[in-house]
Amino acid sequence: MNAEDRDARWMKLAIELAGKGLGLTSPNPCVGAVIVHKDQIIGSGFHEKAGLPHAERNAIADGIAKGNVGLFPDSTLYVTLEPCSTTGKTPPCTEAIIKHGFKRVVYGSEDPNPGHKGIAAEILKNAGIKVTRGVLEKECDFLIRAFRLNMMEGRSWVIAKSAMSLDGHISRSPERSQWLTGKAARSFVHTLRSECEAVMTGGNTVRMDNPSLTIRNPEKPVSPLKEQPWRIILTRNAASIPKNSICLTDEFRDRTLIVENVSNYLELLQNLYTERKISSLLLESGGVLMKEFLKAGLVDEWVGFYAPVITGGGVDGVEGGDFLEREAHLVKPSAKMFGDDVCIRGEVRYQ
Amino acid sequence: MNAEDRDARWMKLAIELAGKGLGLTSPNPCVGAVIVHKDQIIGSGFHEKAGLPHAERNAIADGIAKGNVGLFPDSTLYVTLEPCSTTGKTPPCTEAIIKHGFKRVVYGSEDPNPGHKGIAAEILKNAGIKVTRGVLEKECDFLIRAFRLNMMEGRSWVIAKSAMSLDGHISRSPERSQWLTGKAARSFVHTLRSECEAVMTGGNTVRMDNPSLTIRNPEKPVSPLKEQPWRIILTRNAASIPKNSICLTDEFRDRTLIVENVSNYLELLQNLYTERKISSLLLESGGVLMKEFLKAGLVDEWVGFYAPVITGGGVDGVEGGDFLEREAHLVKPSAKMFGDDVCIRGEVRYQ
Numbered sequence: 001m002n003a004e005d006r007d008a009r010w011m012k013l014a015i016e017l018a019g020k021g022l023g024l025t026s027p028n029p030c031v032g033a034v035i036v037h038k039d040q041i042i043g044s045g046f047h048e049k050a051g052l053p054h055a056e057r058n059a060i061a062d063g064i065a066k067g068n069v070g071l072f073p074d075s076t077l078y079v080t081l082e083p084c085s086t087t088g089k090t091p092p093c094t095e096a097i098i099k100h101g102f103k104r105v106v107y108g109s110e111d112p113n114p115g116h117k118g119i120a121a122e123i124l125k126n127a128g129i130k131v132t133r134g135v136l137e138k139e140c141d142f143l144i145r146a147f148r149l150n151m152m153e154g155r156s157w158v159i160a161k162s163a164m165s166l167d168g169h170i171s172r173s174p175e176r177s178q179w180l181t182g183k184a185a186r187s188f189v190h191t192l193r194s195e196c197e198a199v200m201t202g203g204n205t206v207r208m209d210n211p212s213l214t215i216r217n218p219e220k221p222v223s224p225l226k227e228q229p230w231r232i233i234l235t236r237n238a239a240s241i242p243k244n245s246i247c248l249t250d251e252f253r254d255r256t257l258i259v260e261n262v263s264n265y266l267e268l269l270q271n272l273y274t275e276r277k278i279s280s281l282l283l284e285s286g287g288v289l290m291k292e293f294l295k296a297g298l299v300d301e302w303v304g305f306y307a308p309v310i311t312g313g314g315v316d317g318v319e320g321g322d323f324l325e326r327e328a329h330l331v332k333p334s335a336k337m338f339g340d341d342v343c344i345r346g347e348v349r350y351q
Numbered sequence: 352m353n354a355e356d357r358d359a360r361w362m363k364l365a366i367e368l369a370g371k372g373l374g375l376t377s378p379n380p381c382v383g384a385v386i387v388h389k390d391q392i393i394g395s396g397f398h399e400k401a402g403l404p405h406a407e408r409n410a411i412a413d414g415i416a417k418g419n420v421g422l423f424p425d426s427t428l429y430v431t432l433e434p435c436s437t438t439g440k441t442p443p444c445t446e447a448i449i450k451h452g453f454k455r456v457v458y459g460s461e462d463p464n465p466g467h468k469g470i471a472a473e474i475l476k477n478a479g480i481k482v483t484r485g486v487l488e489k490e491c492d493f494l495i496r497a498f499r500l501n502m503m504e505g506r507s508w509v510i511a512k513s514a515m516s517l518d519g520h521i522s523r524s525p526e527r528s529q530w531l532t533g534k535a536a537r538s539f540v541h542t543l544r545s546e547c548e549a550v551m552t553g554g555n556t557v558r559m560d561n562p563s564l565t566i567r568n569p570e571k572p573v574s575p576l577k578e579q580p581w582r583i584i585l586t587r588n589a590a591s592i593p594k595n596s597i598c599l600t601d602e603f604r605d606r607t608l609i610v611e612n613v614s615n616y617l618e619l620l621q622n623l624y625t626e627r628k629i630s631s632l633l634l635e636s637g638g639v640l641m642k643e644f645l646k647a648g649l650v651d652e653w654v655g656f657y658a659p660v661i662t663g664g665g666v667d668g669v670e671g672g673d674f675l676e677r678e679a680h681l682v683k684p685s686a687k688m689f690g691d692d693v694c695i696r697g698e699v700r701y702q
Contacts, residue, residue, distance in 0.1 A: 310675065
């Protein structure tokens with residue numbers, strides 16, 4: 001294995017660690033770090049929640065706890081994101097790295113935060129530490145795509161989730177009460193919820209389906225630090241939401257927001273980010289609201305489940321009628337099977 | 352490798368060979384055969400076209416041509432389908448197998464033809480040949496799914512092909528002239544055509560899109576024995592099909608059939624099988640005809656391409672409106688990427 005492959009191998013582990021923080025770290029990005037000495041991991045960690053230590057400090061603490069502090073000066077620190085160089089809720093990570101005298105630092109993404117961007121490399125180099133940037137950069141960038149948008153546009157990242165028949169419908173004939181998608185797909189949706197700070201739907205969905213919109217049966221274990229996501233219900237008239245709806249009566253009812261008469265979805269997303277620190281939001285709505293968000297160019301990522309069923313009729317997953325002026329295109333879409341359902345996923349560009 | 356794995360390994364090769372006959376052998380099924388002596392292939396062949404020799408005889412001729420006839424009594428013949436035991440256009444294969452004194456015969460599928468079914472095994476055993484049945488039976492059955500239906504229901508097998516947006520539309524806004532799907536998916540459709548005896552569409556598609564419906568850029572090489580598929584146009588009124596349509600004017604115009612005022616699709620498929628030996632038919636139509644065939648329970652297989660685009664409007668891939676009384680369910684669907692398009696495919700059951 002050459003040096004480049006070795007770097008990629010350790011960075012991959014750091015990425016896996018970082019992913020454990022998805023949905024927990026807002027307004028911070030999720031970050032993972034691994035300390036490697038002579039092809040051995042001697043410390044690792046990730047950012048577990050905003051306010052708690054950063055990934056680098058967790059990895060350092062782990063290395064110290066394992067009695068490896070003496071090896072740090074001969075070790076490389078792999079971290080998915082450029083280390084922070086300013087004091088926030090915690091002191092700058094560059095300081096801790098310099099203090100422990102690491103030989104080399106390898107990172108994936110540049111920090112999109114304008115206050116940090118590109119600064120760490122200089123600071124570390126000036127302290128005599130070798131720096132390699134951009135290892136598995138795409139993968140590292142993908143991890144923090146919501147955070148990047150938060151920084152650039154000051155609004156929440158929107159993942160639209162739909163579960164449709166092969167002919168694009170989200171409902172079945174009234175005599176059939178079953179879900180369209182199977183258990184594996186539905187369980188993955190709970191994992192998606194756990195990776196977001198909020199789930200958004202329309203009043204009509206609440207009136208028709210009375211969903212819980214909580215994390216109950218996730219595909220992957222969820223951190224005990226994770227709260228239930230906010231449930232945001234958009235409606236013309238708050239009084240039209242039945243008082244006995246699950247979202248309004250269950251033990252998480254204080255995590256439900258009803259938002260009336262939204263005329264500007266961009267402003268809504270800006271407010272949700274600024275006021276509630278909602279970095280990522282899962283839009284689980286019917287076709288009308290879905291179409292509104294698409295029209296506004298505000299669906300950033302598409303997660304479409306296609307159940308192996310043709311219904312011939314029913315409610316459209318995306319309301320038909322007028323063409324979108326700018327079509328929504330998935331960039332490098334992926335397809336994955338969940339049981340017999342196919343999930344097509346990708347980031348959205350409008351053109 | 353144990354004996355079972357070895358059998359599966361050779362049968363897999365026979366299946367690959369058989370597949371080369373797809374679309375060529377009607378009204379016969381496609382069949383492949385491999386002769387193995389001490390873990391070496393000493394002869395192989397497949398059924399290339401109706402009227403030409405069966406797979407077993409081609410494999411035997413290949414073995415003879417290679418000077419291996421002396422090894423036959425110590426060899427195993429692998430064949431995807433139970434050998435025929437009656438005289439058709441060619442004498443029974445069981446005769447040739449017995450004549451050459453093979454030690455053992457291994458086959459996958461039972462012949463669904465009631466005149467052959469299960470008979471070969473008895474004949475061969477009585478001649479002192481060991482017989483193993485059912486090796487990779489599912490895979491072998493899959494190869495001849497159209498033939499089985501031809502035998503059971505006396506009609507053509509219908510593969511419905513659609514190419515839709517992620518929201519179930521087959522057309523884009525008038526300002527956009529591009530195809531929804533990319534080159535790889537379109538090329539695969541040409542391969543699908545080469546595996547069928549006919550392509551069917553509606554008059555409206557001919558009027559709107561003026562398609563060629565020929566095999567031009569297939570994904571896989573096509574046998575020189577393959578004719579262009581029949582092009583069957585269903586319409587209320589033959590006079591409504593423009594005289595200058597490609598299907599009516601190109602060099603294959605004698606392969607175009609216009610069928611007027613079909614009221615009974617089952618009868619149509621029975622006639623196409625009986626009169627034209629159309630074993631498999633690719634339905635490449637708009638949503639209206641697609642819905643008609645689904646309503647009638649006559650789509651046997653679904654090949655749906657999903658392009659990574661949300662259009663928000665356009666013609667439905669399957670006409671909306673009333674629910675299908677019996678939903679169309681894909682059995683063990685598969686998903687495969689063709690470039691950025693996802694192909695979801697499976698046999699259909701109605702329930």
